[in-house]
Amino acid sequence: MATADVYPSQSSISAAAWTGPNATVANLHSVTKKYGKTTALDNFSFRLAPGEVVTLLGPNGAGKTTAVRLLLGLIAPNAGAVSVLGRDPRDADARTRTGAMLQVARVPEVLRVRELIDLFRSYYPQPLPTKEIVRIAKLEGLENRLFGKLSGGQRQRTLFGLAICGNPDLVFLDEPTTGMDIESRRALWDEVRALSAAGKAVLLTTHYLEEADVLATRVVVINRGKTICEGTPADIRRRVSGRRIRCVTQLDHAFLATLPTVSDVRQDREAVIVTAEAAEDVVREMLQRDRTLSGLEILTPALEDAFLALTAGPKGGHHER
Ligand SMILES: Nc1ncnc2c1ncn2[C@@H]1O[C@H](COP(=O)(O)OP(=O)(O)OP(=O)(O)O)[C@@H](O)[C@H]1O
Numbered sequence: 536m537a538t539a540d541v542y543p544s545q546s547s548i549s550a551a552a553w554t555g556p557n558a559t560v561a562n563l564h565s566v567t568k569k570y571g572k573t574t575a576l577d578n579f580s581f582r583l584a585p586g587e588v589v590t591l592l593g594p595n596g597a598g599k600t601t602a603v604r605l606l607l608g609l610i611a612p613n614a615g616a617v618s619v620l621g622r623d624p625r626d627a628d629a630r631t632r633t634g635a636m637l638q639v640a641r642v643p644e645v646l647r648v649r650e651l652i653d654l655f656r657s658y659y660p661q662p663l664p665t666k667e668i669v670r671i672a673k674l675e676g677l678e679n680r681l682f683g684k685l686s687g688g689q690r691q692r693t694l695f696g697l698a699i700c701g702n703p704d705l706v707f708l709d710e711p712t713t714g715m716d717i718e719s720r721r722a723l724w725d726e727v728r729a730l731s732a733a734g735k736a737v738l739l740t741t742h743y744l745e746e747a748d749v750l751a752t753r754v755v756v757i758n759r760g761k762t763i764c765e766g767t768p769a770d771i772r773r774r775v776s777g778r779r780i781r782c783v784t785q786l787d788h789a790f791l792a793t794l795p796t797v798s799d800v801r802q803d804r805e806a807v808i809v810t811a812e813a814a815e816d817v818v819r820e821m822l823q824r825d826r827t828l829s830g831l832e833i834l835t836p837a838l839e840d841a842f843l844a845l846t847a848g849p850k851g852g853h854h855e856r
């Protein structure tokens with residue numbers, strides 16, 4: 536794992552402008568962004584401090600990509616203010632202190648990994664040494680391979696390396712571990728933690744809620760362009776009350792739904808999952824009524840359960856626009 540000293544801080548003059556207890560690396564202040572009649576962000580505010588790893592979570596169309604594109608200076612808001620390191624995100628200084636690993640990254644397939652690193656390093660005033668980038672992104676042995684000939688996971692690692700080339704203070708990671716095997720995924724998690732330990736701010740989007748759970752210092756759940764809740768992953772998990780009882784039982788769903796404190800009953804392959812506030816009382820009742828009951832597990836809510844509960848529409852599904 537990389538250590539914090541791999542990422543020396545930027546010049547003391549620029550660092551002093553935004554470090555300190557109330558420092559803000561990225562800021563969206565009361566931002567509204569519309570695309571025609573669609574309001575993608577609605578009076579949305581969001582702040583990212585040094586050392587934070589923040590995950591934006593939201594169903595499709597919630598406004599996550601719009602928030603990231605605003606911070607990258609790719610689009611402008613209809614109302615509100617956007618700043619990166621205290622500057623307009625389009626400002627050259629803000630851009631050279633920002634690194635992004637995006638899904639849609641267009642990287643020349645005919646360049647070799649080392650050539651790509653050299654090219655990207657040339658964009659920045661104070662890039663990390665090439666060998667550090669290769670080590671951090673686990674690209675040893677791949678330096679002479681064409682980008683177009685890399686596997687999905689190797690491409691992701693290369694894109695991560697390119698995102699950190701400029702020794703950025705703010706890093707955008709959009710679905711960074713897609714296509715990676717478990718070992719590479721964990722290695723990248725370690726590197727993200729190292730970035731955070733070195734005071735860098737990381738904005739992460741992911742569909743793997745486990746990834747948000749292990750990495751994020753703060754999760755911001757957004758839906759329909761507004762924040763619906765934010766906190767540590769544990770705070771978010773606590774927002775769903777009740778625990779889940781999983782077992783194989785002959786008791787029918789309608790009966791289980793009538794037991795005290797039960798809020799949900801659903802089939803999960805051969806088993807049933809019952810969500811209840813007073814899980815022990817419900818289990819006791821079920822065991823008394825069904826001597827064949829087997830495979831009993833009591834699960835605490837996962838971040839995914841909280842996310843689904845928080846963003847569920849009136850019929851239990853996600854809002855469609
Ligand atoms: N260029 C565009 N033109 C028109 N509408 C757009 C454009 N970009 C986004 N939208 C709309 O704005 C809303 C927010 O989109 P956005 O891409 O920010 O959501 P998201 O949370 O990133 O979704 P996903 O998880 O599907 O990527 C959606 O309703 C989307 O259809």
